[in-house]
Amino acid sequence: MSLLDRVRALLGDDAVEIAGGPDAVPRVAPPSPDAVALLLGTARQEGWRVRLEGAGTWLPADAPADLALTTRRLDRVPAIEPQDLSATAEAGIGCDLLRQQLADRGTWLALDPPGLAGRTLGSVVATATAGPLRQGFGAVRDHVLGVTFVTGDGRLVQSGGRVVKNVAGYDLTKLEAGGFGAFGVIVLVHLRLRALPRADQTFVLEGTREDLTQVAEDIAAAGLQPAALELMSPALARREGWALAVRLAGSAALVAAEEAGLRGASGGRFTALRADEAHGFWMRAAESFATRPVAFRTGGLPDSSDELLDLLQHQVGDEWVSASPGVGAIRWAGDTTVDRLRRLRRTLAGLEVPLTLERAPWSIRSAVGHFGAYREGVGPLVAGLRRTFDPGEAFVVAVEGSE
């Protein structure tokens, strides 16, 4: 039996979405977590190589594989609990749809990942791509209470739960958040929510990078705690110069106080955006990252942010960059080469700054790897964890480069 016939026999005709796309790889959309397990159990027996896809908007679907597994039919939202500020959603739901459903119940997932609005929740968790809101609300992992995932040999594993505090068992959720699918396909996610902010205001200041860096420091020194404090390159902000964008979110009293503080710290130089302008501003910046072939993030210390931006400018250019100086995180997008990326990762490693490749064509991904430059002793642990969760090496994921 051909691969396609076997898949159809296992999961039904309608599970095969595209019999053979441009790269002749059939795309399979299992309708349930159990179906994902069944498919991967079979893949393990047959030795099929599987590439994972969410909505298909972020990583190029070009990893060499026998079949593509897309989570797009896992798009239910079994529970939204406004009273508990938690929700449970399947991994294939689009972030935009989820956001709408949450807002209808007065709740909010305080994550603004880069990419198109329809990116799947699973892909955001798997790639741990947080956006500017990481300043106020933390990394992706801080929003995930638990996950159910399927290993490369078809086992359904749960970790964490749906309550907001939980130390029962080892925290495998942390491995799945940011694992780029190398340790399993996430099928279900339990989320920590916040109440939809009563007030939500964005302010933008344009200027030179030096000037804005100083303003960002002043804001931090004034003890303000913005939801986002993002320094963006002109192209990204669609402005003449660099832009410093500040987002304040919370109770009306909090936002009013922070706004007064912001005025004090900056000499009243910021311009407030209207709600629709603010929405468009953040959306466009997020989407811009999906329009360049390569994107990566670095995580340094807050006080090294400026120096790291210089380094990026020098080695790979700084046309599309966005930095959260308060937390030391930088995201870069653009066009570059394997050699440059490798060199940059080496330089950064010397400064104790990890570089995580978020997005690139397979030719670059497979050479550079999402991860690399591990510290002492980490490589064997990662390899052991991969063997544990994908013993047959079914998942085609460029965890490490080929260097």
Next chain:
Amino acid sequence: MITAGLVEGLAGIVGARHVRTAPAERVTYARDGLPTHRRVPAVVVLPGSRDEVIAVVRLLATHGVPVVPRGAGTGLSGGALADASAVLLVLTRLNRILGIDPTNRIALVEPGVVNARLSVAAAPHGLYYAPDPSSQTACTVGGNVAENAGGPHCLKYGVTAQHVLALEVVLGDGRVVELGSPGGEPWGPDLVGLFVGSEGNFGIATRIAVRLLPLPRAVRTLLADFMSLRTAGEAVSAVIASGIVPAALEMMDQSCVRAVEDSVYAAGYPRDAAAVLLVELDGGSDAAVTADAETIQRVLQEHGARSTRTAADSRERERLWQGRKKAFGAMGRLSRDLVVQDAVVPRSTLPDVLETIARIAATYQLTVSNVFHAGDGNLHPNISFDGRVPGLKARVDTASAEIMEACIAVGGTITGEHGVGLDKLRYMPLIFDAESLTAMRAVRRVWDPEERVNPGKVVPVHACREWSGAAKPRAIGPGSAERDRLGAADPGAVPRGSWEDVPA
């Protein structure tokens, strides 16, 4: 095997003074903060430096001897106990704060640093370490990392996992690994996140980089009292739903309030109230905190608070908190023995669950006091009893199991911050199916292939399956996915064994 030669070797590394073999010395390490489990270690070793830790672990590895890390021994799950086949590695001498970087708000510490000391050291820089377990004047940062400890102020600021940036870990074979980076971004998969909460099963943390936070410029502390547990529970949900996240939201019931008021930590809580809520708001601006505190006060009044009061000054605030933080100790005075649970339930179920617990207590004629992190739904029902009374221990045990069942039935979990250790091993199969438990064990074996570091904790090995070769493709049955999501086991099936350890 632990031989005289091995003991000599240990003494050669750490100095004879720091190797304890006399029975009288070893029994002082037979328990942690939970009185119900007891194990006497074969040998106790107290290394004085990271290098000594590495040398000790390597020596034990060559002898194939199990090693159990221990901090201050305040744990409440029997996690830091070693039996006669194992060496207890006490880390309290590794107590240096290696550095504080005020610009980047980071501290680098050794594992034996006492939690509260770190905040004291950070205070001159206007910073503090946010996770504040009630045991913070005694417990160590290493123990906090291993348990993923929480505390009252973790409601707003997150538990230990959210504050640990990087770790140096000595694995069971003596290899040293460096996890995470000073900025908090992982080098690859999030191994720091995976390590935090692994209860000493993945290795020994010898250096810990944590995030510090700026001391809040404004703080308001409110005390509200209620005439029924149910209204107090409903008020908790109302506060959460208000959209304002308090720094802390704690509840104490009448039995707990009276225990505190009868102790030296009397805080002025109303003795006739069925429950009190302690709510704290903090932030960078006095105006905002004041306004939010007024909103919360109104919410509390609208949801049945008999009275509310705001701490007038920092002295009153400290007194209110002192009562809460010492409540556990105060309850310890109620009776000879004490069982403390740590289940977490969805916050909206608190009113029902509190009533269920009271009903169970009445059925078994037991004194159950509740003092807990209400804002997180993290319950701590304490059962006070005298274990010498015939039959009483069995009754306590049955009641504990019923309380746990009730919490799991509403979608809760078995432990929110104290960890599984030995104490909750028997409950693990109630929330995780065999596949998930087996996956956990397989992960542990990646770090510690011989399962020699803190053996017999966290994962009930008898409940695991094989983890090798291909998993059998599963049949798709109706409802099976749902069952996997919510926890496979039948909540009716709580094993009613005694506290004695589940055999591995």
